[in-house]
Amino acid sequence: MEHLLGPCRAGNRKAQKKLYDIMSPMLMGICLRYLKQEEAEEALSNAFIKIFAKVDYFKEDGSFEGWMKRIAVRECLTYIRLNKSMDASDELVEVAVSNSFSSEQDYLLAVIGSLPTGYRTVFNLFAIEGYNHNEISSMLGISPGTSKSQLSKARKLLQERLGHE
């Protein structure tokens, strides 16, 4: 994939499309952990626009894939910040889990999607992306304490949901 870096930097549309074809399924998977289908596609569009615009700034000593994943996550957070509330109290936990999922991933995605936005976001950032609470607090504009609290509540809800099922 790194071989596409040069052509993408040169603005080669074919290379950009190839990179998109390779990376979009993975990045869409990330976006769907934070947002619903349509929202995730909007965030994904913004992520790729940013990737192609900023590709000149990518330092090749790091992972290109990791760099793109971080951009996708940040675009999801931007979408949430602009369109959703991080306050869990204003969002009811919807239980929409059934036995009709084709894979465990789809099932877990539905479980995560049933969490309030704040819980879901902190859980994703901490448990799956691997950020610590200080990083999460600065990314979301909340205190580290709030981050810890939301993670705790997210875990509790997930355990209930998974245990119940």
Added chain:
Amino acid sequence: MNELDQHFKNSFKDFTVSPSDQVWKNVEQQLPPNRQKSSLRLIISVASMAASVALFFTLGLFEQPQVVPTPHIIPSQDLSIPLPSESMLSTPETQGVVDVDLATQELLTPAPRPKNDRREAAATLATLDPKTVLFEPTMVASFALVKSPSMHPRVINQLSDQKVPIRLAYDAATDRLSRWMGKQARALGENTTEVVAIGVVNWSQKKHDIQQRLATLTP
């Protein structure tokens, strides 16, 4: 990270979902034009310009000075191309000033290949009387073509449609016809404000016209 976290992390490790086709369309709309295509277009246009310049230059190289035979003077023949200021040449002040023999001799004398030395041309211009002296536009345009092979044909056409100051003609300062024209201009310019120089060399189709016009100047 507890067991639950690890379970989710492992489960989503290779999680992929294909987005709809609309996503790429949205991305593509926001991207700037394909830079490589633009670069290619630029290269092609530059190459075209270079080829044009080379073509003009090559034509200029092969356009060797024509040796005009001794004029066959036909005094009574009507000129096909009227000269707007020709009447001035037949005024009492200018009558007989043009030395046809000298002109013919100069036309027959092989001349060195004109050098496109703009510095020399500029130096020549600096010594000239600033009085406006005009030459036949077609001829001046022809000079311009020889001296500046890369000149765009449209510019040449524009030059052909109007009187061009002597300064442009003197850009061809080393050309023998230019020198001859200069002599005529200086000779006639004493008492006149405008001169129409006669004759075009280097273009075989004009040779007959030159002979005819020289004939009309015979005292």
